[in-house]
Amino acid sequence: MAQQPPRPNVKHPSSKTQSLGGLFVVLAALCWGLSGGIGGVLTAEGWSPIVVSLSRGAIGLLVVLFWLALRPAGSGLVNGRLWLWSAVAGAAVAGNFSFYFLSIAEGSVAVAATLMYSAPVFVYLVSFAFRLERPSAFKWTAIALVTLGVILLTGIYDVGAGDITLLAVGAGLLSGVSYAVFIFAFKYAAPHGSPQAILVIAFAVLVAILLGLSDAEQTLAVLGTSSWPLFVTLGVLGGGLSFVLYIVGLKHTAPAAASILAMVEPVTASLFSVVVLDESLAAMQVLGMALILLTVTALGVHSRNPN
Numbered sequence: 001m002a003q004q005p006p007r008p009n010v011k012h013p014s015s016k017t018q019s020l021g022g023l024f025v026v027l028a029a030l031c032w033g034l035s036g037g038i039g040g041v042l043t044a045e046g047w048s049p050i051v052v053s054l055s056r057g058a059i060g061l062l063v064v065l066f067w068l069a070l071r072p073a074g075s076g077l078v079n080g081r082l083w084l085w086s087a088v089a090g091a092a093v094a095g096n097f098s099f100y101f102l103s104i105a106e107g108s109v110a111v112a113a114t115l116m117y118s119a120p121v122f123v124y125l126v127s128f129a130f131r132l133e134r135p136s137a138f139k140w141t142a143i144a145l146v147t148l149g150v151i152l153l154t155g156i157y158d159v160g161a162g163d164i165t166l167l168a169v170g171a172g173l174l175s176g177v178s179y180a181v182f183i184f185a186f187k188y189a190a191p192h193g194s195p196q197a198i199l200v201i202a203f204a205v206l207v208a209i210l211l212g213l214s215d216a217e218q219t220l221a222v223l224g225t226s227s228w229p230l231f232v233t234l235g236v237l238g239g240g241l242s243f244v245l246y247i248v249g250l251k252h253t254a255p256a257a258a259s260i261l262a263m264v265e266p267v268t269a270s271l272f273s274v275v276v277l278d279e280s281l282a283a284m285q286v287l288g289m290a291l292i293l294l295t296v297t298a299l300g301v302h303s304r305n306p307n
Contacts, residue, residue, distance in 0.1 A: 024249025033268025035238025049101035059235020061203035076193020085189035090205025095178035107168025113269035115172030122180035152288025
């Protein structure tokens, strides 16, 4: 999920601070990449994508609650707008987690991670529709290139001939759409409270939503499974620590650098899928993946440095 959520107003950081911030961003992206691989292992064992997402969110909630307890100042928890937009963010993250793991279960980790990385394209389309941002030839070209990359990566022109199904493609894209919604919701919540307060509310809403959707028997089975270390690792890395590292790191990292460093996530997930899950990608899929990653990164850099 290493995209570009709203950036707080901060002073220009020193070179040393930028280096440390960049390291935090890389570590966050690495955690998210590994979480995709771990989710792939769990869904391959037969665990429901909803249950895997619920476990990730529940443990993540504990982590961000601890962060809020350490830094309670300026939480904004008495502000109604903070609760409203944080709740929207929580619903969006619930969709992001669930669609992501569904895409992994129905397709592959590499494809799901790359499709989710296309989230900035959806942000631009929504921004164009609501006139929040002005379209340009560069942005439309980038969107076209990402679309071409998705076609090559997923083989959607010949679905059924390979291992990737329409459900896997649709879920992967919806995970990106969900994250785009999270970006907007976080943006509107940010002026009313601290990041840790927003994440606590968001993860609490996520848990409530997924508890209502999950299979009760399988959810309870998580508590006694021999795979519990994977669930704990997934929750700590992918649901809690990664968000803390990324938000802290983003405060001290140049936006253009953050866009490039974010590529660690899909690359890590892809390497995990090849090395651990024995997945493979055809040459055209690799080309599509490269097209998406490079175009989205260029789009992120351009958006922060339009001149």
